[in-house]
Amino acid sequence: MRTTVGIIGAGPAGLLLARLLHRAGIESVVLESRDRAYVERRQRAGILEQGTVDVLRAAGAGERMDREGLRHDGIELRFDRRRHRVDFPGLTGGRSVTVYAQTEVCKDLIALQLEEGGPLLFEAEAEALAVEGAEGDRPRIPFRYQGREDVLECEYAVGCDGFWGVARKAFPGGVSRVFERSYPYAWLGILADVAPSHDELVYARHERGFALLSMRSPAVSRLYLQVPAGTDAGQWGDEEIWDELERRLETDDDWRLERGPITQKSVTPMRSFVHEPMRHGRLFLAGDAAHIVPPTGAKGLNLAAGDVVTLARALVHERETGSPELLDAYSATCLRRVWQAERFSYDMTTLLHRAPDATPFDARLQRARLERIASSRAAETDLAEAYTGFPLA
Ligand code: FAD
Ligand code: DHB
Numbered sequence: 001m002r003t004t005v006g007i008i009g010a011g012p013a014g015l016l017l018a019r020l021l022h023r024a025g026i027e028s029v030v031l032e033s034r035d036r037a038y039v040e041r042r043q044r045a046g047i048l049e050q051g052t053v054d055v056l057r058a059a060g061a062g063e064r065m066d067r068e069g070l071r072h073d074g075i076e077l078r079f080d081r082r083r084h085r086v087d088f089p090g091l092t093g094g095r096s097v098t099v100y101a102q103t104e105v106c107k108d109l110i111a112l113q114l115e116e117g118g119p120l121l122f123e124a125e126a127e128a129l130a131v132e133g134a135e136g137d138r139p140r141i142p143f144r145y146q147g148r149e150d151v152l153e154c155e156y157a158v159g160c161d162g163f164w165g166v167a168r169k170a171f172p173g174g175v176s177r178v179f180e181r182s183y184p185y186a187w188l189g190i191l192a193d194v195a196p197s198h199d200e201l202v203y204a205r206h207e208r209g210f211a212l213l214s215m216r217s218p219a220v221s222r223l224y225l226q227v228p229a230g231t232d233a234g235q236w237g238d239e240e241i242w243d244e245l246e247r248r249l250e251t252d253d254d255w256r257l258e259r260g261p262i263t264q265k266s267v268t269p270m271r272s273f274v275h276e277p278m279r280h281g282r283l284f285l286a287g288d289a290a291h292i293v294p295p296t297g298a299k300g301l302n303l304a305a306g307d308v309v310t311l312a313r314a315l316v317h318e319r320e321t322g323s324p325e326l327l328d329a330y331s332a333t334c335l336r337r338v339w340q341a342e343r344f345s346y347d348m349t350t351l352l353h354r355a356p357d358a359t360p361f362d363a364r365l366q367r368a369r370l371e372r373i374a375s376s377r378a379a380e381t382d383l384a385e386a387y388t389g390f391p392l393a
Pocket of ligand 2: 044045046047201212214215222295296297298299
C-alpha cells in the first residue's frame with residue numbers, strides 16, 4: 001500500500017491531521033489498532049480552547065460542536081470553602097473555551113473521514129508494528145490488518161499513536177531526549193446522569209485532596225477526585241464517591257452538589273513527559289506520542305490539535321513552494337507551545353493537589369498562591385490566558 005502521508009493512530013491528532021490534509025488535497029492513510037466503537041467511547045478530555053474550536057470549524061468539522069458544545073466564559077476556583085470566579089473574556093480580550101467531549105470530536109472526524117477522506121483502517125484492527133527508513137526518502141510502516149501483514153510506503157510517516165505507540169521507538173537512542181515527572185496521585189473520574197451542579201467548571205483545593213466538577217451536557221456531569229496513584233476504580237463505591245466530592249466541594253454559602261446514577265468510573269494516572277525532538281528525518285510525532293501533561297489544565301487534546309495544525313501547514317507549504325523550511329522548524333515550533341502547556345499544567349496541578357508528603361508550609365504556600373490569583377488581576381490574567389490557550393500558529 002502507498003500514500004503520501006502515513007498516519008499511525010486515529011485519536012484526535014491522527015484524525016484531525018487526516019482531515020486537514022484531505023482539505024488541502026494531500027493523500028493520507030490512517031492506521032488504528034483499536035476498533036471504531038472503542039475509539040468513539042474512550043472517555044477523556046472535555047475542554048476545547050478557542051483555537052481548537054476555530055480549527056475544527058475551519059476544517060468543516062464544527063457543525064455539531066457549534067450546536068451541542070457549551071461555551072464557557074469562566075471557571076470557579078474553590079478553596080477554604082470560598083468561591084472565586086475567573087472571568088475569561090474580561091481578562092483575555094474576549095476569549096472563552098468550549099465544553100465538547102473528545103469522544104464527540106472523534107465521532108465527527110471519523111464520520112467525515114469515512115465519507116470524504118482517504119482510507120481509515122481500524123474496523124479490523126490495523127496495528128502499526130514499527131516505522132522503518134525514517135532517514136531515507138520513503139519511510140515504511142509495516143502493519144497487521146485483518147490478520148495479514150502488509151507495508152504502508154509513504155513520503156512522510158506521522159506517529160499520532162499516543163503515549164504507548166510504536167513511532168517514538170523509531171528515534172535512534174542518540175537522538176531522543178526525554179524529560180519527565182510522575183505524580184504520587186491520580187484522578188478517579190466519573191460520568192453521572194445528573195444535571196451539573198454549577199454552570200461552569202469548579203476546580204477545588206481541599207486538605208483531603210483535589211476535586212473537579214465538569215460536565216458533558218446539560219444533563220450529564222463529569223467529576224474527578226484526586227486519589228492515590230495506583231488506585232483501582234472498583235475500590236470506590238458510588239455513595240462513597242459522592243460523599244467525598246461533597247466534602248471537597250463544600251462552600252460556606254448554600255451551594256449543593258446534586259447526585260445521580262454513576263454510569264462510568266475510571267482512574268487516570270498523572271505524568272508530565274516530553275520527547276525531544278518531535279521529528280527525525282521523515283518521521284514526525286504529534287500529540288500524546290510526543291508529550292503528556294497532567295490533566296489539571298485541560299491541555300492534552302488542545303496540544304495535539306496544535307501539533308497537527310503546525311504539521312499540516314508545513315506539509316502544504318512544502319508541496320506548494322518546494323521549501324522544507326516549515327517542516328524543518330516543526331519540532332522547535334511545537335516544543336515552544338508544548339513547554340508552555342507543561343509549565344501551566346504543572347502549576348495548576350501543584351496549586352490544587354495535596355501531595356502525600358505535603359508539609360504545613362506547602363499547604364500555606366498553596367493558599368497564598370490561590371489568594372494571589374483571587375486578588376491580583378495580573379495573576380488572574382496569567383491563568384486565564386493560559387487556560388483559554390495561546391494562538392495555535
Ligand atoms: P490518543 O488519543 O492516545 O490516540 C492515539 C491512538 O493511536 C489511539 O487510538 C491508539 O489506539 C492508537 N494506536 C496506538 N498504537 C498504535 C499502533 N501501533 N498502531 C495503530 N494505532 C495505534 N486530556 C485532557 O485535556 N483532559 C482530560 O480529562 C484527559 N483525560 C485523559 C484520560 C486518559 C485515560 C488519557 C490516556 C488521556 C487523557 N487526556 C485528557 C489527554 C487527552 O485525552 C490526550 O492528550 C489526547 O487523547 C491526545 O490525542 P492523541 O491523538 O495524541 O492520542
Ligand atoms: C475535564 C478534564 C480536565 O482535565 C479539565 O481540566 C477540565 C475538564 C473534563 O473531562 O471535563
